[in-house]
Amino acid sequence: MSAPGAGRFAPSPTGSLHLGNLRTALLAWLSARSARLRFLMRVEDLDEGRVRPRFEREQLEDLRAIGLDWDGPVARQSERRELYDAAIESLADRGLLYECFCTRAEIREAASAPHGPLAEGAYPGTCRALPAARLRERRASGRTPALRLRAGAARIDFEDRRLGPHGAVVDDFVVRRGDGVPAYNLAVVVDDAAQGVTEVVRGADLLETTPRQLLVARLLGLARPTHAHVPLLLGPDGSRLAKRHGAVTLRARAEAPAEVLGALAATLGLADVGEPVTPALLLVRFDPARVPREATRVSPATLEAEG
Numbered sequence: 001m002s003a004p005g006a007g008r009f010a011p012s013p014t015g016s017l018h019l020g021n022l023r024t025a026l027l028a029w030l031s032a033r034s035a036r037l038r039f040l041m042r043v044e045d046l047d048e049g050r051v052r053p054r055f056e057r058e059q060l061e062d063l064r065a066i067g068l069d070w071d072g073p074v075a076r077q078s079e080r081r082e083l084y085d086a087a088i089e090s091l092a093d094r095g096l097l098y099e100c101f102c103t104r105a106e107i108r109e110a111a112s113a114p115h116g117p118l119a120e121g122a123y124p125g126t127c128r129a130l131p132a133a134r135l136r137e138r139r140a141s142g143r144t145p146a147l148r149l150r151a152g153a154a155r156i157d158f159e160d161r162r163l164g165p166h167g168a169v170v171d172d173f174v175v176r177r178g179d180g181v182p183a184y185n186l187a188v189v190v191d192d193a194a195q196g197v198t199e200v201v202r203g204a205d206l207l208e209t210t211p212r213q214l215l216v217a218r219l220l221g222l223a224r225p226t227h228a229h230v231p232l233l234l235g236p237d238g239s240r241l242a243k244r245h246g247a248v249t250l251r252a253r254a255e256a257p258a259e260v261l262g263a264l265a266a267t268l269g270l271a272d273v274g275e276p277v278t279p280a281l282l283l284v285r286f287d288p289a290r291v292p293r294e295a296t297r298v299s300p301a302t303l304e305a306e307g
């Protein structure tokens with residue numbers, strides 16, 4: 001019997017999953033399954049310019065190959081546009097959005113000036129209160145505006161199940177891009193709520209997005225899931241794992257997928273190096289309190305192109 005609620009993995013099909021992504025997926029799966037939650041698969045494919053069907057197919061194959069499974073059909077964000085549009089409309093109807101015409105370069109420039117409690121790189125509010133004449137001028141320029149949330153410099157705090165208390169002042173972030181595509185920070189919240197996701201387990205690189213997402217959930221009156229941001233796998237040089245580090249994908253490796261699963265489990269202290277494991281065995285051993293806090297550096301020898 002499942003408990004009510006669900007966990008999920010939500011890959012973007014813009015490239016191959018690397019070992020770090022697979023390890024995050026494994027942790028999300030272990031976390032949900034060990035709590036007898038449903039586990040959902042959601043393909044975050046809104047960014048048409050970067051998404052490739054081949055990557056979606058390969059990502060799902062790779063996840064299955066290491067032994068992960070999920071409940072129900074795969075959800076695709078590209079098929080759920082009305083949900084995001086309705087959420088954007090609801091925010092707009094309440095006067096919570098404004099048009100932003102800034103280019104990236106303009107934002108970089110403006111954001112480098114000191115601006116109070118906002119984190120570095122945050123949107124400084126250039127378009128928040130454009131005088132009517134300037135707004136008309138900007139609209140006439142032909143540039144389609146992005147829509148930003150009036151975040152009102154809200155401070156959002158939450159308890160990360162892995163990392164403890166965390167909080168930030170939320171900037172006026174984009175909810176709909178200039179090309180009309182709903183932004184990740186909006187879509188992910190709408191989906192998690194609509195799909196009944198109660199726990200989000202994802203890479204620590206997304207920790208800084210969470211206050212924004214919790215603000216969206218609050219403004220839309222949606223339930224908020226718990227969050228656990230899990231440590232990343234790093235390349236030998238300490239930077240985020242990437243293709244240039246060597247054999248970082250399942251397909252680039254000579255071992256069988258089950259051996260890759262074993263190697264990932266070993267980095268989590270769930271298996272001895274070289275020990276054969278199955279997801280079911282890892283489930284028995286899994287203790288969320290013992291997931292490492294620190295990122296793991298992969299040794300250069302591990303990444304030598306093989307096969």
Ligand code: GLU
Nearest residue numbers: 010011012044188202206
């Ligand atoms: N699609 C996002 C990514 O691949 C992850 C979204 C999430 O887990 O919230 O980075």
